[in-house]
Amino acid sequence: MSNPGRILIVDDSRTIRIKLKKSVEALGHEAEAVENGRAALDLLAAKNFDLVLLDIMMPVMDGFEVLTSLKTSSRTRDVPVIVISGLDDEMSSVVKAIELGAEDFLPKDFELALLKARISTCIEKKRLRDVEKEYLRQVTKLTKAAATLESGRFNPSKLGIRDVAARSDGLGKLASVFATMAQKVYERERKMRQNIRTFRGALLLLACGGLWGLVVPLSKMASLVEAHPIGLAILIDLIGAAFCLGISLKRGTMPSLSALTRSDWRFVIILAFISSVVNQVLVYWLASKLPAFIVSIVIVLEGFAVFLFAALMRTEAPSMKRFLGLGLGLAGIVIILFFGEPGELNTNWLWLAIALVIPVTYATEDIYLSEFKPTAIDSVAMFGIVLVASLLMLIPLAAFYADFIPVGLLTGRLGIIVILMAVAGNLAMLLFIALISSTGAVFASQNAYAVTAAGIGWSMLLLGEAIPALTWVSLALIVVGLLMVEPKQEAEEEPPPLDDEIDEFVPRLDLVPLPTE
Amino acid sequence: MFCQRRQTFSCVGFGLTKHKSGDVVAIDRGALDKLRELVGGEEADLLELVESFLEEGPPIMQDMWSSCHASDHAAVRRAAHSLKSNARDMGAVDLSQICAGVEARCASGEPASLAEIGDAQRAFDLAITELRTIFNRGK
Numbered sequence: 001m002s003n004p005g006r007i008l009i010v011d012d013s014r015t016i017r018i019k020l021k022k023s024v025e026a027l028g029h030e031a032e033a034v035e036n037g038r039a040a041l042d043l044l045a046a047k048n049f050d051l052v053l054l055d056i057m058m059p060v061m062d063g064f065e066v067l068t069s070l071k072t073s074s075r076t077r078d079v080p081v082i083v084i085s086g087l088d089d090e091m092s093s094v095v096k097a098i099e100l101g102a103e104d105f106l107p108k109d110f111e112l113a114l115l116k117a118r119i120s121t122c123i124e125k126k127r128l129r130d131v132e133k134e135y136l137r138q139v140t141k142l143t144k145a146a147a148t149l150e151s152g153r154f155n156p157s158k159l160g161i162r163d164v165a166a167r168s169d170g171l172g173k174l175a176s177v178f179a180t181m182a183q184k185v186y187e188r189e190r191k192m193r194q195n196i197r198t199f200r201g202a203l204l205l206l207a208c209g210g211l212w213g214l215v216v217p218l219s220k221m222a223s224l225v226e227a228h229p230i231g232l233a234i235l236i237d238l239i240g241a242a243f244c245l246g247i248s249l250k251r252g253t254m255p256s257l258s259a260l261t262r263s264d265w266r267f268v269i270i271l272a273f274i275s276s277v278v279n280q281v282l283v284y285w286l287a288s289k290l291p292a293f294i295v296s297i298v299i300v301l302e303g304f305a306v307f308l309f310a311a312l313m314r315t316e317a318p319s320m321k322r323f324l325g326l327g328l329g330l331a332g333i334v335i336i337l338f339f340g341e342p343g344e345l346n347t348n349w350l351w352l353a354i355a356l357v358i359p360v361t362y363a364t365e366d367i368y369l370s371e372f373k374p375t376a377i378d379s380v381a382m383f384g385i386v387l388v389a390s391l392l393m394l395i396p397l398a399a400f401y402a403d404f405i406p407v408g409l410l411t412g413r414l415g416i417i418v419i420l421m422a423v424a425g426n427l428a429m430l431l432f433i434a435l436i437s438s439t440g441a442v443f444a445s446q447n448a449y450a451v452t453a454a455g456i457g458w459s460m461l462l463l464g465e466a467i468p469a470l471t472w473v474s475l476a477l478i479v480v481g482l483l484m485v486e487p488k489q490e491a492e493e494e495p496p497p498l499d500d501e502i503d504e505f506v507p508r509l510d511l512v513p514l515p516t517e
Numbered sequence: 518m519f520c521q522r523r524q525t526f527s528c529v530g531f532g533l534t535k536h537k538s539g540d541v542v543a544i545d546r547g548a549l550d551k552l553r554e555l556v557g558g559e560e561a562d563l564l565e566l567v568e569s570f571l572e573e574g575p576p577i578m579q580d581m582w583s584s585c586h587a588s589d590h591a592a593v594r595r596a597a598h599s600l601k602s603n604a605r606d607m608g609a610v611d612l613s614q615i616c617a618g619v620e621a622r623c624a625s626g627e628p629a630s631l632a633e634i635g636d637a638q639r640a641f642d643l644a645i646t647e648l649r650t651i652f653n654r655g656k
Contacts, residue, residue, distance in 0.1 A: 022557055108606075109606070
């Protein structure tokens with residue numbers, strides 16, 4: 001037997017089942033036998049068969065019911081059925097079975113030659129139908145892939161037409177050409193989307209940096225009135241918290257505090273500590289000890305630290321281009337520090353060394369935000385809650401160091417400075433959260449360059465600090481470095497699922513001849 | 518072995534098989550030969566089928582009786598149908614013909630008579646006795 005098939009025998013008589021099974025096996029086919037219609041349907045749902053030999057008169061579920069059920073299921077409707085019947089007295093039953101979709105009939109006292117002929121004919125037809133169905137299925141896959149391509153959001157490696165393209169006929173050629181074209185379109189569109197994201201990210205980053213850059217000279221101005229780094233942080237967080245929570249309540253995006261999970265609270269507490277208690281107080285404190293533009297310049301090292309953290313944690317792919325971009329930015333800073341004649345630097349090396357902690361803690365904040373920010377909570381509401389948590393940490397600290405700003409001072413120049421710092425700092429933080437969510441920690445950390453540039457600019461404008469000419473060359477290097485560190489690569493698109501009918505159909509591919517045959 | 522034995526029998530008409538001595542026999546051995554060829558020609562496979570019939574037949578016969586007493590014509594018809602096919606395969610021509618008659622009667626809506634079931638029982642007893650003798654299968 002060159003082309004054996006798998007045959008299911010359904011008969012309530014054990015002796016007949018044995019007879020049919022042995023006869024079928026004698027012809028070289030595989031056979032399984034069950035005693036009623038229910039068992040047959042269960043087996044057909046679990047396994048593939050090329051033919052069913054079906055008795056009509058059976059208890060539990062007769063042959064007509066089995067036929068009706070088989071022909072209504074897309075999985076089994078193409079499995080041929082031969083009804084087993086006595087020619088003498090059951091002709092009306094045979095006619096009814098054929099009307100219900102049976103392929104043929106076999107008398108119970110059949111001859112071996114007749115059994116062989118009917119089985120061969122049915123299996124041949126079934127296999128031709130399988131080939132046809134497989135062809136149609138692949139045409140449908142190709143059509144679906146084309147529709148997906150038209151929608152513009154696809155991943156060429158997941159279009160699911162690899163098997164179609166492997167065919168050696170015209171359909172295979174069509175699929176192959178289609179797959180190549182799809183790859184080209186995908187690359188082009190992906191590049192375009194990446195450029196848009198880079199441009200949008202750069203704008204957001206510059207806005208964010210411009211605002212944050214204002215904070216350092218303003219904190220310097222505040223320290224010139226009277227240095228209260230913790231008190232200053234409290235007031236700024238208080239204004240920020242009122243603003244964010246007010247907005248969230250008005251927009252209805254404020255989550256119920258009881259709905260926050262344990263990990264949400266952990267995020268709030270850790271971010272409040274890093275962002276407000278450490279970073280904010282450190283910057284305000286150092287601004288009173290160093291020129292504002294120096295603090296701004298040190299902040300730029302944040303990008304380098306974030307890149308190293310992200311590479312070590314493997315959260316973003318390190319690449320030579322990104323590394324060079326960061327190196328270029330760092331070179332700009334080195335030029336400023338060692339050749340920029342910053343004047344006061346000579347006498348403040350200790351404070352400068354302490355200031356180097358800032359980029360490390362900023363980088364920690366960036367990575368933490370990028371990796372652990374709860375996606376289910378609105379960013380503004382979450383930041384408001386973080387600021388409240390910050391206040392709860394800062395107030396005891398301020399009480400301990402007696403660092404509250406006297407109310408009398410707030411009525412004058414310091415009050416205006418505090419309000420400006422609150423607006424700039426908190427708005428910058430909100431923009432930064434949006435930036436880091438869409439572009440990743442490494443790209444967002446380039447914000448530090450913008451902060452530095454803006455800090456230098458604001459320092460010149462507000463404090464009249466003299467900036468050496470070489471600083472501008474350094475800033476140019478920083479900007480080029482920024483452009484080289486692109487946003488993180490977008491995740492691959494998931495292809496749309498194939499429709500149910502295609503998924504349900506499971507052809508016996510091992511039985512289907514190759515397309516060339 | 519069985520082929521040699523069947524040479525002492527001859528077919529003398531549809532449903533009636535006579536030994537050369539003139540005794541009426543219940544089993545057409547030609548049908549058994551055909552059955553053996555159908556399942557691949559192995560004596561062991563034929564024996565398996567005969568044993569299955571010897572095991573399966575009595576409960577079906579019993580079912581025909583009880584269904585007739587209960588006037589369950591559909592059940593009588595099913596039992597007669599099943600026994601008819603098996604009997605034909607085993608060469609029990611008389612039994613097969615009687616069962617076909619019972620089945621046809623039930624199919625037409627008439628009740629099967631106890632006399633017909635009695636005929637079937639007698640033909641059945643003869644057939645299984647002879648099968649046991651042929652294949653050395655005691656009770």
